[in-house]
Amino acid sequence: MTGIGPAGRRYSRGAIAFHWAIAILVILNLIFGLLHESLLEGLGVMPLHFEIGITVLVLSIGRLIWRLTHRVPPSPYHMAGWERVLSLAVHWIFYALIILMPLSGWAMMSGGPRPHQVNWFGLFDLPLLPVTGTFSGASHEFHEIFGIAMAVLVVIHIAAALRHQFILRDGVLGRMLPGVEPKHF
Incomplete structure (x- = not known):
């Protein structure tokens, strides 16, 4: 953080690690979930989809705890008020x-005519939810609705990050990239 103005501080290492681990797993799971009946049919990706989903759940609870106990860097001074509100809303929706x-x-796997226990990477079975x-x-x-909403938000989030990086060139993306020092704002 040395040499960086208050608006340019980067996210903590913990926040960055949670962000990228969850982002990669969510994108992978969106691909598995949205394409399992068409392009991925017969590849048996659904057990992996369930295992990744549970991993995302555990990491997300950790990330939420991290977020509530660690300050986030302030938004850049040049961002309009509506952009700040939209950014905050999108993050909480995520x-x-x-x-x-x-x-x-x-819950879907736990009920219905054929309840199915989820095994987590061969280590243990998750209990069925009541x-x-x-x-x-x-x-x-x-x-399914959450999956579509997540896919739309991921695309919007990536587009916004790329806008900040390549159009605005304001260094916002550098605050969340490991090993990249963000520019001054």
């Missing part, structure tokens, strides 16, 4: 989705 998506998937078939069906619908 927090909600990275927790609700795995939970809805777990849900009814109706709740399981609703969880399936929510899981």
